[in-house]
Every structure is written in C-alpha cells, then in structure tokens.
C-alpha cells in the first residue's frame with residue numbers, strides 16, 4: 001500500500017475481528033459479537049467504543065429478542081457512509097471505476113476508454129482523471145475518501161504495489177501503487193484483478209463466513225482466486241491459484257504461457273474460436289459467429305464448446321480436490337455462453353472430483369463490469385485492517 005505511512009483503522013485483535021464481522025455480516029448484538037469472536041461482553045463494549053466515537057459504528061434502536069427475554073438489545077451496525085473507497089479496474093480496452101461505501105455498496109460508477117498509448121504512464125494519467133471525475137460526483141466522496149484499490153490482470157505483487165507482468169504493452173515491473181498514489185493523493189493497494197474479485201466475493205458475496213473458498217473466472221482468460229484459512233492466498237511466488245495453466249492434456253494446443261494443454265489453451269474464448277475456425281476452415285469467423293454456429297447445431301462448433309467445458313470442469317475438479325473449498329463461484333463474461341458448455345463443466349467436475357470434495361457446490365454469478373471495479377474498491381476497504 002502506498003503511501004506506506006497510512007495507518008490501519010484498527011490494530012488491536014479485538015477491534016479487528018469485531019469490525020470485520022460487522023462489515024461482512026451486518027448488524028449484530030454485543031452478545032452475538034462476543035459469542036462469535038470469543039471475547040467477553042466487556043471486551044466487546046470496550047473495542048466498540050472508539051469505533052462508535054469515530055463514527056464507524058452506531059447502535060440500532062433496541063429490539064427485544066423474545067417476549068420475556070429480559071433487557072432489550074441494541075445491535076451494533078457499520079455506518080456505511082462514514083468512509084468511501086475508490087476502485088479502478090484496468091482492462092485491455094478501458095478503465096472501470098467506482099466509489100463504494102464501507103459495506104462495498106456501489107455509490108458511483110464511471111468508465112474511460114483507453115487511448116492509443118496503453119503504456120503505464122498514459123494509463124496512470126487516465127486513472128488520475130477518472131478518479132477526479134468519480135470524487136466530483138458527491139462532495140462527501142472527496143471529504144471522506146482516503147483509499148483506492150486498483151486491479152489489473154497479470155502477475156501483481158500486492159505487498160510491493162508492483163505489476164511484475166501484465167498483457168498490456170510495456171507493463172513489466174511497473175510501480176503501479178506508487179504512481180497512482182502520486183496522481184491521486186490517495187493511499188493505493190494494487191492487486192491482480194481475479195484476486196481482488198475473490199476478496200470482494202469472500203467479504204461481501206457468496207463466500208461470506210467461509211474459511212475455504214474459490215472463485216473461477218471464465219472468458220478471455222481462465223483465472224481463479226483461493227481463500228485458505230479465511231485469507232486470500234498469494235503463494236510463495238504470488239501466483240497461487242493459476243487454474244488456467246493447469247495442464248490437462250499434454251498433447252493439447254500450445255498456450256500463450258509457453259506450455260501445452262493448459263485449461264486456458266483449450267477453454268478461453270480465443271481458444272474456442274481457434275478450434276471452430278480450424279474445424280470449419282473459416283479463418284474470418286469471429287466469436288459471435290462461432291456462438292451462432294454452435295447454437296444452430298453445427299457439430300464441430302458444439303464440440304469446441306463441449307471440449308472447453310470439459311477442460312474447465314476438470315480444472316475446477318483439480319482445484320477442489322487440492323483445496324477442499326466449501327463453495328466455488330464461477331463467473332466471468334464466459335457465462336454468456338454457459339448454455340453451450342455448462343453441462344460439460346458440471347459433468348467433468350462430477351467425474352473428476354475426489355470423493356467428499358465433490359460436495360462443494362458450483363455457484364454461477366454474472367459479472368457486470370461494475371463488479372470488477374467493486375472488487376478493486378474492496379482492496380481499499382481491506383486497507384483499514386492490519
């Protein structure tokens with residue numbers, strides 16, 4: 001995170017666990033908070049006091065739990081508009097931005113097309129303009145925004161704030177967090193986009209309360225983010241969860257990563273299109289055309305989607321057998337063609353999952369672009385924590 005002198009909002013373990021619970025699960029009584037955190041009621045009251053004084057928490061009107069249940073309780077709740085967070089997702093074509101409140105509710109959104117120059121300097125300058133535009137949407141945003149999260153595909157070192165590699169031209173070893181912090185005056189956390197989305201889904205979506213959780217994105221690329229012991233993991237080299245580059249067919253097609261037979265080399269939208277072009281001999285076919293052929297019943301096009309589905313399902317089964325998550329969320333623009341490969345994903349998943357691991361349900365989740373930007377904003381919310 002840059003600049004590095006920004007202190008987290010909470011540092012003591014009691015405050016940290018209490019605020020995290022209230023953020024992710026909504027209002028809870030002090031008794032419930034004590035039960036869930038293992039703290040005494042006195043410790044909960046003591047930990048809540050500074051956060052109430054700072055305006056981050058408030059007491060809801062008293063509610064009686066049951067007739068004759070004794071003293072009415074005042075649940076504690078997060079004051080969502082106490083602080084705002086900017087999230088920016090850098091895609092190959094555009095920037096997507098949002099302002100979110102403390103509970104990751106979308107308050108404003110904006111979008112900017114990238115220009116001809118997609119190098120780091122030009123893109124970071126555009127990020128600065130987009131953030132200005134977003135903060136101008138409401139005077140309260142400018143007053144109460146300190147943190148920005150920025151997400152991009154590729155190999156991102158969150159701790160150092162650097163993009164080690166991304167597919168955008170010239171994006172190698174870019175000090176992204178520091179550059180954007182200078183351009184915006186906000187403290188900045190940079191992260192891989194799929195990991196940011198996983199963090200958002202773990203704190204504010206399908207993954208709430210899970211200790212073991214995975215998110216898989218399908219579409220132009222195949223990615224995944226993993227939560228182990230309640231924490232998003234990066235792995236020793238920062239690339240934990242690269243499900244797209246699990247090899248499932250050593251004799252399969254060459255992948256852009258240099259290996260052969262990766263899930264992504266078979267199941268990305270480009271890989272599906274290449275397979276349909278090969279089979280039909282139509283080199284000018286585009287992806288929409290391939291989809292139309294498959295939906296129209298063309299056997300070769302249908303088989304290309306089926307093969308992609310089997311690759312994705314096998315990849316997810318591998319991940320689930322290794323990690324044992326409670327739930328896997330499958331998302332991404334690839335869901336638009338789920339009718340063509342969904343059954344193959346599910347069949348391959350069921351066929352290759354090891355024993356009890358197969359109890360883990362796959363949940364489909366549509367992914368409008370705002371969700372990517374929201375994922376980035378959640379990085380800002382997480383910066384409140386040590």
Ligand SMILES: [Zn+2]
Nearest residue numbers: 245255257262
């Ligand atoms: Zn690969």
